[in-house]
Amino acid sequence: MTTSLAQPGTGRTPPPQVPDALARASSLVVPALDAAVERLDPSLHEPVRHHLAGGGKHVRAGLALIAAAAVGGAEGEAVPGAVAVELVHNYSLLHDDIIDGDRERRHRPTVWAQFGEGVAIVAGDALAALAIQVLLDAPAPAPARMEAARRLADANQAMISGQSADMAFETRDRVTVEECLAMERDKTGALLSAACAIGAVLGGADGATAEALGEYGEHLGIAFQAVDDLLGVWGDPSSTGKPVGADLLARKKTLPVALALGLGGALADELVSIFSRAPDQTEIERTTRLLERAGVRDAVAAIADEHLRQGLGALDRVVLADKPKEELSEVARYVTARDR
Amino acid sequence: MTTSLAQPGTGRTPPPQVPDALARASSLVVPALDAAVERLDPSLHEPVRHHLAGGGKHVRAGLALIAAAAVGGAEGEAVPGAVAVELVHNYSLLHDDIIDGDRERRHRPTVWAQFGEGVAIVAGDALAALAIQVLLDAPAPAPARMEAARRLADANQAMISGQSADMAFETRDRVTVEECLAMERDKTGALLSAACAIGAVLGGADGATAEALGEYGEHLGIAFQAVDDLLGVWGDPSSTGKPVGADLLARKKTLPVALALGLGGALADELVSIFSRAPDQTEIERTTRLLERAGVRDAVAAIADEHLRQGLGALDRVVLADKPKEELSEVARYVTARDR
Numbered sequence: 141m142t143t144s145l146a147q148p149g150t151g152r153t154p155p156p157q158v159p160d161a162l163a164r165a166s167s168l169v170v171p172a173l174d175a176a177v178e179r180l181d182p183s184l185h186e187p188v189r190h191h192l193a194g195g196g197k198h199v200r201a202g203l204a205l206i207a208a209a210a211v212g213g214a215e216g217e218a219v220p221g222a223v224a225v226e227l228v229h230n231y232s233l234l235h236d237d238i239i240d241g242d243r244e245r246r247h248r249p250t251v252w253a254q255f256g257e258g259v260a261i262v263a264g265d266a267l268a269a270l271a272i273q274v275l276l277d278a279p280a281p282a283p284a285r286m287e288a289a290r291r292l293a294d295a296n297q298a299m300i301s302g303q304s305a306d307m308a309f310e311t312r313d314r315v316t317v318e319e320c321l322a323m324e325r326d327k328t329g330a331l332l333s334a335a336c337a338i339g340a341v342l343g344g345a346d347g348a349t350a351e352a353l354g355e356y357g358e359h360l361g362i363a364f365q366a367v368d369d370l371l372g373v374w375g376d377p378s379s380t381g382k383p384v385g386a387d388l389l390a391r392k393k394t395l396p397v398a399l400a401l402g403l404g405g406a407l408a409d410e411l412v413s414i415f416s417r418a419p420d421q422t423e424i425e426r427t428t429r430l431l432e433r434a435g436v437r438d439a440v441a442a443i444a445d446e447h448l449r450q451g452l453g454a455l456d457r458v459v460l461a462d463k464p465k466e467e468l469s470e471v472a473r474y475v476t477a478r479d480r
Numbered sequence: 481m482t483t484s485l486a487q488p489g490t491g492r493t494p495p496p497q498v499p500d501a502l503a504r505a506s507s508l509v510v511p512a513l514d515a516a517v518e519r520l521d522p523s524l525h526e527p528v529r530h531h532l533a534g535g536g537k538h539v540r541a542g543l544a545l546i547a548a549a550a551v552g553g554a555e556g557e558a559v560p561g562a563v564a565v566e567l568v569h570n571y572s573l574l575h576d577d578i579i580d581g582d583r584e585r586r587h588r589p590t591v592w593a594q595f596g597e598g599v600a601i602v603a604g605d606a607l608a609a610l611a612i613q614v615l616l617d618a619p620a621p622a623p624a625r626m627e628a629a630r631r632l633a634d635a636n637q638a639m640i641s642g643q644s645a646d647m648a649f650e651t652r653d654r655v656t657v658e659e660c661l662a663m664e665r666d667k668t669g670a671l672l673s674a675a676c677a678i679g680a681v682l683g684g685a686d687g688a689t690a691e692a693l694g695e696y697g698e699h700l701g702i703a704f705q706a707v708d709d710l711l712g713v714w715g716d717p718s719s720t721g722k723p724v725g726a727d728l729l730a731r732k733k734t735l736p737v738a739l740a741l742g743l744g745g746a747l748a749d750e751l752v753s754i755f756s757r758a759p760d761q762t763e764i765e766r767t768t769r770l771l772e773r774a775g776v777r778d779a780v781a782a783i784a785d786e787h788l789r790q791g792l793g794a795l796d797r798v799v800l801a802d803k804p805k806e807e808l809s810e811v812a813r814y815v816t817a818r819d820r
Binding site for chain 2: 276307
């Protein structure tokens with residue numbers, strides 16, 4: 141997500157503002173995250189701090205805190221859960237950057253690029269273990285702590301399945317829309333879902349309420365990922381910093397590609413063909429236009445909207461405090477905004 | 481550890497036999513481990529099974545099962561704990577092989593060498609998450625499950641600290657004996673300790689008994705590692721498959737090196753000197769003899785013996801069932817045997 145302000149005269153709308161609830165969450169979670177990192181072996185402090193200093197909006201942490209408030213708890217009760225989901229998110233970033241060979245993240249060198257692969261592997265492992273330690277040490281009643289730890293471990297495993305499926309897609313010619321959505325539900329939806337459910341559990345929610353908040357989070361994750369896929373092809377280069385059709389150029393089998401393959405015909409054949417070689421920018425721009433004309437852009441947007449709708453619908457199934465419920469809705473609209 | 485039988489006429493004593501208790505543990509744990517692996521994303525089944533098919537003696541699993549029996553529980557109660565510690569051990573092997581660039585383990589290609597680094601990173605992450613899932617799903621009372629999960633997460637974090645310290649040693653000229661022992665306690669002792677303590681907890685032990693078994697495991701781990709360091713320099717090449725002084729050739733800062741550096745004088749200077757360049761086999765053999773003459777080999781053996789003694793002593797502090805206690809002693813002597 142890019143937060144650069146629109147330049148005067150470019151005709152772009154300014155990106156949506158970070159909701160207050162997320163800013164408030166960051167101010168609670170960052171010190172707790174720093175304290176947790178202190179528990180790691182001193183040799184890991186520098187690489188981990190280097191990574192965390194890159195920032196991030198702490199969406200997952202924010203969701204955990206708001207969910208706790210939504211079920212009538214105090215945001216503070218969910219801080220260990222918020223820290224734990226941020227730790228899992230960040231361990232996955234450390235490892236994904238190695239896997240993808242990405243040398244930069246948020247305009248800074250990635251940990252493996254700066255400190256070596258071994259350090260990045262071990263630092264990721266340390267954050268994953270720390271997440272469970274933080275949750276099991278939480279000052280919550282034992283059953284809540286246990287439930288939270290189980291949800292985190294399950295979400296971590298689902299996230300790994302998603303990452304693994306994504307890697308497997310690379311060596312395949314075709315991917316169906318269902319496979320792609322299942323991968324995105326696992327890779328992104330599972331941890332957002334766990335963030336909400338864990339926050340709810342630590343805030344004292346009953347099972348059905350925690351489940352509904354988890355469902356909201358899962359749909360939010362899929363909607364977020366669908367928008368990400370849309371921007372990966374049609375994002376404004378001046379905002380994303382990437383060329384038109386960047387994901388196509390990288391031959392990523394994201395939702396637009398799966399949808400186009402599902403349509404069949406000449407467009408699908410063309411996609412298979414350009415993915416079988418190194419396409420040039422002209423071909424990519426042409427394909428991007430063909431995809432849009434075939435309705436793929438609108439279809440991706442519709443999928444995002446549908447999951448956003450279902451996510452918000454899940455919140456209506458249970459009783460939640462008004463203000464936090466409004467904030468959950470605000471965060472949902474923010475992370476799925478198409479002008480980010 | 482090598483299990484090849486002595487060849488007639490080589491004059492070598494046959495290696496110690498695998499204790500019955502470990503063989504029995506393998507027969508209980510291997511099916512449970514296979515069932516746990518079934519829970520992973522299908523794309524990870526092949527690499528994980530490839531790795532696990534390499535074998536191993538399931539020392540950690542065996543310790544967990546025997547510990548449960550030692551405190552009056554049934555070995556079966558500790559199976560989820562045994563599976564969890566094996567999973568943590570194996571995730572660390574998957575990641576360590578990448579970090580160390582090792583292309584072979586147990587005479588088979590390592591996962592990263594066969595399936596790629598990305599797959600090996602993700603497969604390791606999956607086993608680490610699975611370990612916690614298996615423990616939290618154990619059919620034990622909730623407080624025992626929670627205590628077991630916490631001990632596992634703490635041991636995992638300690639193991640990571642040890643691995644991280646070991647990596648940091650590579651870029652240093654000198655390492656003290658204390659630093660080296662602390663690293664080995666973390667890297668090897670913590671998980672062996674957790675195996676015993678978790679087995680005890682799942683077998684229904686009180687806190688003091690679980691603590692004593694954990695202490696036994698920690699000393700056992702340090703003793704095992706000290707013997708490993710000894711064999712890394714003075715192991716019989718026909719048994720280890722490695723040249724005389726293999727660890728010196730690889731410039732590893734293990735216990736013999738730390739002890740020699742601690743002695744100071746010409747020998748310490750020589751070690752610093754040969755570690756500053758790529759030493760040849762003749763220099764290594766000469767240094768190996770000098771180390772032995774300076775009493776370093778005996779000193780390492782004495783450290784192993786002392787930790788073995790302290791480990792067995794911890795068992796005498798609490799009330800344990802006779803036969804499992806005898807088996808713990810047998811396993812301790814087996815894993816610290818210097819003719820393995």
